[in-house]
Amino acid sequence: MNNTLALQKSILVSFMAMVLLSPTRGSETAVQLSADQTKLSAELLGTLDDVQTRVVKIYGAGLGKGLESYQSGFFVSADGLVLTSWSTVLDVDKVRIVSSDGKKWDASLVGVDPVSELALLKIEADGLPFFAMNSEKEIELGDRVFAVSNLFGIATGDEASSVQKGVVMARGPLQASRGTIKTMYRGEVIFIDVMTNNPGAKGGALIDGRGQLVGMLGKELRDENSGIWINYAIPVAAMSNSMKLISEGKIAPSPETIVVQKPHTLEMLGVVLLPDVLARTPAFIDRIIPDSLAEKSGLMPNDLVLLINSQRVGSRKDLVGLLSQIDQADSFTIVVQRSQELVTIEVRP
């Protein structure tokens, strides 16, 4: 009899345990999770532990020049290929790689992609945990991400790199975002709200909630115009491409520089602007030269030039500069403000 009672008791306890510990749903946001998301086994707890074993601490040159001598990187193959950011830290004969459990290696440089500013290093090892660059899903705005890096060189020896959290803020070209930025890279990047713009973070891994590699943390860059520091990562697609080029020994094509045969000028256009009084004199049209290209296209005195081919005209100086990048043989678009209206004008040669 005791046995039955005991059995009943344990069934009851188990049942209660299941009820109490089972997943609960929030009452406010009723959400339908898609089938494949619920199918996933519990990974989040183990995910970050795994990821930290794939990220390495890199030490090299830089001391004495006022630059930091450390950065981050991650394994991309089981036999020791390390992908990282191409920087002055790597300007030494031997670059030191330290894993999260304190193992040390001297790495040799396999190659660099100067356009995407990535470098591939190699250490002699086997059976290493690594990132397979095969995330099928494109990362979207608002997706939660983690950045894993050795920012500020906090981790040393057998310590794992630091993990920070955030979301994807935007995707877009690094160059065209908010003013001018000093970098060679012209491709698309992922902008994040994680504070990765710190010494030592570059080369670190940006991962999604499933532990998949999404990007590589970028360099410390500042927007010249607004003065703010940018937090961004280079997407996996660009990294895969670079790796392929480097391992094949090919040099990536440099970004196209368009040479303008006959640059446009205000005179050619037939426009006389208000004189340059302030550093940022607005590009107000004072007069239109009769029979000029400007007159034929429909520009009028007192028009304020705002955009040339979608590029913002902040001042008279901007306008002259933008015109000089347009060939006289090409048509282009001008957007002007005419009293309270915006007028789009096609200028055809």
Added chain:
Amino acid sequence: MRETVYKLTKLVFNLAVVAFAIGATAVAQQDLFDEEQIAFKNAAAFASASVVQVEAFAGSELIEKQKVPQGATTGTVINEEGWIVTSMFYFRNQPASITVVLADNTRVPAKLIARDHNRELVLLKINPPQPLKPIAVAPRDGLRVGQWVVALGKSMSAKQASPSVGIISAMGRVWDKAIQTDAKISPLNYGGPLVDLNGRGIGIIVPINPGIATEGEVQQWYDSGVGFVVPLEDIMARFATLKEGKDIFPGKLGVRPNVTDDYSGPVVLKGVTPGSPAAKIGLKPNDELVTINGRSVATLGQMRHVLGPNDAGQTVALEVRRKGNMEKLDCTLAKDIPLYREPFLGVLPSIASLKSGVLVEFVIPNSPADKSGIKVGDVIQSLNKTAIASTQELYEALSFCDLMDPIEIGLVGPDDEVRTVNPKLQVWGESLDLKLPTLSLPKVENAAEQGKGVTNFELGDVRNKAFVYVPPSYRADVPHGLVIVFAEAGELQTKAWADAWEPFCREHRWILAVIGSSDSKAWSFEELELIDRLLFPLTNDYKIDSRRVCLGGVGTGGVLALVAAIQHRTKVRGAWTFDAKMPGRIRIPISEPLESLHFLGIGDRSELEKLKATVTPTGHTMAIAEATMELSDFAKKPLTAEMETWLRSLEQL
């Protein structure tokens, strides 16, 4: 045997349950992670329709020497007819053109209708091709510290808002004008909304300076984990006013509390600024502010907190304790308070302190005192019917007087005759013609002369050297003035200073302190703090007349003297400079009662006139004298006639 099997089964069963539970918890964590992500994205998508990109084109680059940023920013739609709110960050100047880019990339022109200077926001109007979707407003009383929020910006793309996720960190910040969040706030999303997980707007993202950063540092406080938004409810409450093109300004009350520390209280008034709303409703010295709009103001910080969100033109209900009685008063806050200038009566008070009242030892010819009939030997007993016990009390009471109204002074003549006079106060003069007589010292039995002459002053852990000169005639019962001088960089001629100043200090009761620079070529602004290392010990060790504490600066030390005087204007009366390289302009806060500075500039007259032109509009005074000698000659005898006259003038009331 069966028992063991049974027990084993039970054990395995229970272990399996526990394992399942742990597994379930982990799945729960993953699901929560995903659910939250979906919630963030849904909230952003829902609110994105009410967020637009705003562009400002051209306009002046510098406003008060601060570079005005250019480019695209974010705006939030608050009304379907095309009313858009954005941050003042890009609109301090008047741009030549403003355009708004909608989610479908249509670009439309926008007009700036009004500015809220109290909240640093701007209202724009466009004529949208179709009615816009205004942001829904999350009720403020439903908000909770710790709840998820999403900050949205469209400066990168007009089509899709860029999100940053965080929580509400605090309510009622920045003197109750803002809600604090740790979502990443930066020029990327100024002007955009902070929304809850239902996509409803909580506030508009702004770079409000919480008062910790110095002016001009505001835009550096981005992505810092501390961000501020202006509550949408407060904005909607002001929409009707702004819509009509009426700008909103912070409201000023005009009280001068007797405490300067935000944590100190109770808030008892030293006085009110003449012409201010406080003066107009009759607030008086010694009134205690008890409540404002029903909220207790037990400390200065609380008072600022309650007043903060009130704009010029708004009326606040005050409860004031006056002589033990509670008074209820309503006060309409003003945009501007009339410029304050320190009043001048025209008497020299005697050094001897009476049991009560101020003995007049000299009446300045043609002064308000002279014209109203005050005579040498009169004892001033009251001002505007309030009893006056000492020179300091008379000085403070005079400071709060309105120059527009004649005052009433109660006197007792040498013949014990009681009478009143009604002088009309004048503005403190800037002339250097006045010759004041030497005041007589009180006769004291066995008056001990304790001045030690020159002594080195230990400044502490810095390379700077300093010395103090106390005239041998110093007596502890006679208040002495204190001059602290920033000497020319690289020079500290102790003997020259002591010799030149000895007669003046002895006759007119002054203590001199001179600091040398640490670098032989120039001063640096870090060395400003050295003033404090001298001011406190000297005012403790000697009997210092608080109306005669001033600074001086020679050559490159001149700018430091000016800046230090401005920073310490509650403790220091002013500063003199000799042959100082003057900056084109100096940022001076407007003068207020008991914070009104007097400057003396000796040097190139035209340079000094330029500086004076920027000083005078702030209500402070500046006297100018042409330098009649080179800096090298001054170094041999560092005291001129103009300096003596100016220093002496600080004794007058």
